[in-house]
Amino acid sequence: MKDYDVIVIGAGPAGYVAAIRCAQHGLKTACIDSGVNSKGNASLGGTCLNVGCIPSKALLESSELLECCQHDTAAHGIKVSNVTLDLATLMQRKQQVVDELTGGVATLFKVNGIVLYTGHGKLLADNQVEVSLNKGNSKQIITATDIILAPGSLPRAIATAPYTDDKIVDSTAALSFDKVPKRLAIIGAGIIGLELGSVWRRMGAEVTLLEAGKDFLPAVDQSIAKQASKILTQQGLSFYFACQVNSTEIKKNKVSIQYTHAGKAKTETFDKVVVAAGRSPNTNNVFAPESGLICDPHGYIEVDTQCRTRLAHVYAIGDAVRGPMLAHKGEEEGVMVADLIAGHFAQVNYETIPFVVYTHPEIAWCGKTEQQLKSENIDYKTGTFPFASNGRARAMGQTQGFIKTLADAKTDRILGVHMLGPHVSELIAQAVIAMEFNSSSEDLAMTMFAHPSLCEVLHESALDVFGKAIHKGKAKKS
């Protein structure tokens, strides 16, 4: 007789969602999570709620408000003077948002009858799990019919910029600086680099991004990436692409970075350096050798399309397995695995994962980019529409960017939707739903959208696939 039907290791978005769905199915569920807050108390929600999605969005929101008060209200005839930043209060608010949400997950565990172990879990042989409790240093073995591994990921360190106490730091520390650095370098111009770079620039830092790759956001549709790069540069972010960081040195309370760019060796000094060079799966010490589990050469737990590992009744989900490291991808895997364990059919559609970069304007997309369609020799049609021609965007004074719809040249099925503009993190859901239902661009074009609204830009981009956008000067010939 096993102790539980299901044990979940890790209570990030993948693990806690899996645990809740298991409990909803009536399965006796336990979850082991090692995450604690600064007071040493259990803090559920993993990277996302504690040091990822949520605190970063709280900071993005506050810093955006600051910039708006400083620069944008005058055009509305609203005079605001003496705008000052109280960083301590801003950080307290961020922490309050985090505490409310992590506390919310704890409440959900209670109401769903999920047994929580605050400590480290390790898969042993025969579906046994060793739990080392945070408090009291005690160890115990618990068993379950099915086990779900959701240990998440950790910031990736780089040899040429090793972390120091408070000068060369990871994204976690960059969410909690107690003063605005005058000069901030970020190694890596990926999603974290752009979001946290935007936060600290808005608060007054001079931000330089040192990026190894030669292109700005290479995975993003390049027409969107090109315009976004221009806008973010105009906002004041400095980018060095194809840049190699050779070494770093702490000198007189500052960090000196030696790097090579455009064939020239350079040295620059910064107050803080954030390493945002990707994340690695956190799979060290999650399973014992006798469990029989193994990782791929990059440290990911190998799984099939339904997140089954090579061991019967052991699943792995979220950042610790293949695919993009996104909270919503992990959540959907959690739901899928719980449904499979409960004996239902379940799958995740990896083709329609939405991606969002929360800069201002925001960047969002789902499906294939033009560069992917070209490399796969797929014949496609394009429709685009700018926010500058949209009434709501004009009324809001947020006219930068555009939406692009890509559809199959023969079937008209939507293959990808790419957005740069205000609130596109919300608008992308409409494209995801359309693609999930295999819609054609004509389906979108024939759908009614409220006026005035930003989503009319999506409508017009679909109309433009046929050269029939109403508010576009030069309509294509049909």
Ligand code: FAD
């Ligand atoms: P995690 O959230 O990493 O959770 C894993 C949990 O398991 C942790 O609580 C950990 O303590 C625990 N754990 C690990 N090993 C063990 C063990 N052996 N025993 C017990 N417990 C264990 N994604 C988005 O989709 N949108 C965003 O806006 C976004 N913003 C981000 C911003 C930042 C700064 C960062 C760093 C990440 C961001 N992400 C975002 C990524 C997102 O946070 C991750 O994709 C997501 O948290 C992964 O969920 P997970 O459940 O797989 O793992």
Ligand code: NAI
């Ligand atoms: P990333 O993979 O997005 O970007 C890392 C960047 O660092 C890449 O451009 C890479 O070329 C560069 N790089 C790597 N090594 C380097 C080096 N030595 N020197 C200079 N540049 C180097 O990873 P990031 O930004 O760290 O984010 C980690 C994960 O978190 C991402 O996979 C992302 O999915 C997730 N995330 C998601 C967010 C969202 O959905 N809005 C927000 C923040 C993070």
